[in-house]
Amino acid sequence: MSALDALDAALARWERRAAGGMLALMGVVVFASVVHRMAAAGLARVAPSVRVPGLGMDAAQPFALALTLWVGMLGASLAAHERRHLALDIGSKLWPAAWRPRVAAAGHLVTAAFCVGILWLAGRSVADHLALWRDTDGAAGTLSGTSIPRWLAVAAIPWGMATLALRFSAEAWRAWTGRRVEDGDDTLHQLGIATGEDA
Amino acid sequence: MTGVLLLLGVLLLGLLGSRLFVLVGGATAGCFLLFTDYADPVLQLERIVTKMESLTGKNVFLSIPFFLASGAIMTKGGIATRLTALARAAVGWLPGGLAVASVVACIVFAAISGSSPVTLVAVGGVMYPALVANGYPERFSIGLLTSAGSLGCMIPPAIAMLVYAISVQGTAAVDPSDLFFAGIVPALFIAGLLAGWAVWVGRSVPGSRLRFDVDALRVALRDAAWSLTLPALVLGGIYGGVFTPTEAGAVAFVASVLIACVLHRDVPFGRLPAILAEAATLMGSLLLIVVLAFGLNDFLAEIDAPGVIRGWVQAADLSAWQFMLLVNIVLIVLGALMDSISATLVFAPILAPVAVHQYGIDPIHFGVVFVVNMEIGYLAPPVATNLFVAAAIFRKPFLEVTRAVLPTLGIICGALVAVIYLPSIATGPLNLRDGRPFWQPFPWDGAAAHADAPVPADGAAPAVDTPAPGAPMTLEQMMQKAREQAAQGAEAPSTVPAP
Numbered sequence: 001m002s003a004l005d006a007l008d009a010a011l012a013r014w015e016r017r018a019a020g021g022m023l024a025l026m027g028v029v030v031f032a033s034v035v036h037r038m039a040a041a042g043l044a045r046v047a048p049s050v051r052v053p054g055l056g057m058d059a060a061q062p063f064a065l066a067l068t069l070w071v072g073m074l075g076a077s078l079a080a081h082e083r084r085h086l087a088l089d090i091g092s093k094l095w096p097a098a099w100r101p102r103v104a105a106a107g108h109l110v111t112a113a114f115c116v117g118i119l120w121l122a123g124r125s126v127a128d129h130l131a132l133w134r135d136t137d138g139a140a141g142t143l144s145g146t147s148i149p150r151w152l153a154v155a156a157i158p159w160g161m162a163t164l165a166l167r168f169s170a171e172a173w174r175a176w177t178g179r180r181v182e183d184g185d186d187t188l189h190q191l192g193i194a195t196g197e198d199a
Numbered sequence: 200m201t202g203v204l205l206l207l208g209v210l211l212l213g214l215l216g217s218r219l220f221v222l223v224g225g226a227t228a229g230c231f232l233l234f235t236d237y238a239d240p241v242l243q244l245e246r247i248v249t250k251m252e253s254l255t256g257k258n259v260f261l262s263i264p265f266f267l268a269s270g271a272i273m274t275k276g277g278i279a280t281r282l283t284a285l286a287r288a289a290v291g292w293l294p295g296g297l298a299v300a301s302v303v304a305c306i307v308f309a310a311i312s313g314s315s316p317v318t319l320v321a322v323g324g325v326m327y328p329a330l331v332a333n334g335y336p337e338r339f340s341i342g343l344l345t346s347a348g349s350l351g352c353m354i355p356p357a358i359a360m361l362v363y364a365i366s367v368q369g370t371a372a373v374d375p376s377d378l379f380f381a382g383i384v385p386a387l388f389i390a391g392l393l394a395g396w397a398v399w400v401g402r403s404v405p406g407s408r409l410r411f412d413v414d415a416l417r418v419a420l421r422d423a424a425w426s427l428t429l430p431a432l433v434l435g436g437i438y439g440g441v442f443t444p445t446e447a448g449a450v451a452f453v454a455s456v457l458i459a460c461v462l463h464r465d466v467p468f469g470r471l472p473a474i475l476a477e478a479a480t481l482m483g484s485l486l487l488i489v490v491l492a493f494g495l496n497d498f499l500a501e502i503d504a505p506g507v508i509r510g511w512v513q514a515a516d517l518s519a520w521q522f523m524l525l526v527n528i529v530l531i532v533l534g535a536l537m538d539s540i541s542a543t544l545v546f547a548p549i550l551a552p553v554a555v556h557q558y559g560i561d562p563i564h565f566g567v568v569f570v571v572n573m574e575i576g577y578l579a580p581p582v583a584t585n586l587f588v589a590a591a592i593f594r595k596p597f598l599e600v601t602r603a604v605l606p607t608l609g610i611i612c613g614a615l616v617a618v619i620y621l622p623s624i625a626t627g628p629l630n631l632r633d634g635r636p637f638w639q640p641f642p643w644d645g646a647a648a649h650a651d652a653p654v655p656a657d658g659a660a661p662a663v664d665t666p667a668p669g670a671p672m673t674l675e676q677m678m679q680k681a682r683e684q685a686a687q688g689a690e691a692p693s694t695v696p697a698p
Contacts, residue, residue, distance in 0.1 A: 015476075016472070016473070016476035016479075017472065017476075019475070019476055019479035019480075019483075020471075020472040020473070020475035020476040020479060021472075021475075022479075023264060023268055023475045023478060023479050024471075024475055026261075026264065026265070026449075027265060027268065027449050027452040027453060028453070030261070030265070030445070030446060030448075030449035031449040031450060031452070031453045033446075034442050034446045034449060034450060038441070061258055061261060061445065062255070064261055064449075065254070065255045065256070065257070065258065065260070065261055066255055068254065068255075068260065068261055068264055069252075069254055069255055071264060071479050071482065071483075072254075072264070072479075072482055072483050072486030072487075072490075073483065073486070074479060074483065075479035075480045075481070075482045075483020075484070075486065076220075076483035076484065076486060076487045077483065078476065078479065078480040078483060079480050079481075079483045079484040082480060084480060084481075084484050085218040085219065085220065085484050085487070086218065086219040086484060086488075086538060087216050087217065087218050087219060094214065095214075103214075103215060103216065104216055106215050107212075107215035107216040107217045110212065110215055110217050110221065111217050111218050111221045114217075114221045114224060114225060117228075117244075118224070118247070118248065118251075121241075121244055121245050121247065121248045122248045122251070124245065125245065125248050125249070125252065143255060144256060150252075150255070153252075153255050154252045154255070157248065157251055157252065160483075
């Protein structure tokens with residue numbers, strides 16, 4: 001395993017833990033808000049004078065949505081690591097077999113360049129959100145109805161785009177050097193479906 | 200000319216094997232740069248990122264990762280085996296019983312997994328060898344399972360319906376819980392037709408009927424009982440007014456952990472992190488396409504694409520039935536050429552406002568018709584997800600699988616025609632629930648009734664009177680409420696009151 005592959009695998013391990021943990025946290029937080037609301041409604045029926053503390057549950061869904069963006073971008077990065085992003089494989093099949101490694105490399109490079117472009121735009125946007133939040137001492141630049149800084153939520157986009165750009169650049173290198181060429185026949189793999197043999 | 204250049208650029212990206220999200224994002228960036236008149240191109244492109252960030256305000260989207268995670272947890276256990284055993288015990292005694300059981304198993308499994316390809320793999324993997332071993336023709340077995348597997352995009356909680364609800368705003372906005380409700384009868388209708396086909400073929404297959412065994416049914420029911428509680432909990436909770444579709448996702452997530460890890464003990468707790476990471480990866484590959492398509496929708500709204508289409512259909516003097524026929528032909532072709540999620544994100548926001556405003560089509564009805572088209576898209580080559588999956592799991596050439604689905608594809612297309620021109624199949628139960636007459640005729644004279652109505656300038660709906668206190672809301676008033684909430688970026692309202 002090359003240093004590049006080792007780095008890639010280490011990053012993927014961290015991303016799996018982070019994405020899985022965040023997804024679990026999202027589920028627990030939103031579920032807790034449902035239970036809290038039902039408990040409050042039940043209590044209001046039997047003891048209308050008792051006031052149930054809010055426990056910040058109003059912020060459960062905005063918080064979970066912020067995490068959704070992070071889980072999604074971490075997942076997108078993992079999907080690049082596992083070659084799970086959908087592609088129209090018909091296009092790559094049209095080229096002569098000898099050309100395919102070069103064509104695949106070019107395709108990955110274009111993808112990496114696209115990610116760099118979005119990374120730059122998203123970086124500017126995060127900087128703007130951060131400046132607004134800082135300049136107003138946190139009074140503005142927060143997610144609707146919460147005190148969660150917006151920049152923290154949307155920082156997922158440049159993070160994800162940076163790792164995607166790195167991964168697709170590495171993939172281009174692998175394709176160019178002939179270490180990996182997609183056979184264009186891996187629909188089940190792209191859909192994340194394991195059949196009996198490879199489960 | 201610029202349009203041709205853009206098309207060639209996207210084609211080149213496709214030829215290079217670029218990922219789908221690059222195609223969508225590249226097309227969006229190209230549209231903003233080539234067809235809008237801003238002085239600063241960076242500001243134009245920043246709108247793509249702004250739209251990506253807008254995800255943090257779309258509550259309905261939150262249910263997608265939850266349902267994906269719930270489906271992933273449940274399908275890692277032995278649920279497919281439990282459900283197919285139950286279906287065999289319950290309906291296997293019918294003529295063509297085993298094939299009918301396959302359809303039933305697909306419906307129930309789809310309600311739990313929410314995914315068409317996963318349903319096909321899980322149920323197909325168990326039922327295909329059984330069907331063939333019992334004398335059913337291979338081609339029939341492949342066609343039936345592949346088609347029944349595609350019902351996943353119609354059975355609530357269906358990701359395809361959630362994506363539709365997210366993508367249409369303004370005049371055509373729909374409440375996802377209403378869309379779920381309206382999708383149930385069309386899904387059962389299609390499943391019934393497929394089951395009828397199974398019975399018809401099964402008559403000539405000796406040994407296609409299983410012996411009815413009460414004890415086997417009892418055991419199968421006991422084994423599958425907890426799995427069956429999940430869809431009941433989700434749908435019962437939504438329609439009982441206990442929680443919203445978004446919250447239902449979180450409830451399904453926690454319930455699936457409880458069922459798979461504690462009650463069935465199919466999935467050890469130690470495997471959960473890996474399963475959740477798997478769900479996150481699946482969501483990641485979906486999310487990029489979705490958020491980049493938001494930018495494309497923004498562009499299409501800016502150039503008033505629905506208005507352009509409206510102009511075309513007015514110029515062509517199409518009646519409502521002709522319009523729907525044309526739309527469905529276009530959607531089937533698009534579904535064959537694009538993946539269903541991308542097609543929904545790009546074309547639903549263009550076509551739905553025209554159908555609703557110009558022709559008076561019920562937005563829920565149009566949503567259901569759109570999703571049935573996407574179901575057909577899963578089966579229509581060349582970009583047919585379920586055909587690729589079927590070819591891989593049944594180890595048959597793509598062409599053979601394509602030939603195998605032709606009869607069932609014909610059945611589903613026939614069902615689509617019925618769903619289009621008999622709106623009550625979709626909206627009838629919803630009407631009954633809301634105290635309106637079941638029967639809702641197709642607006643045959645929709646063009647005459649709506650062509651002269653003023654077109655809202657910014658996607659906002661015309662004002663509708665608010666209902667008197669205690670009085671039931673009219674369809675228009677409910678739509679108005681949905682539009683207002685959609686405009687605020689909030690989750691579309693549930694038509695049932697919160698407790």
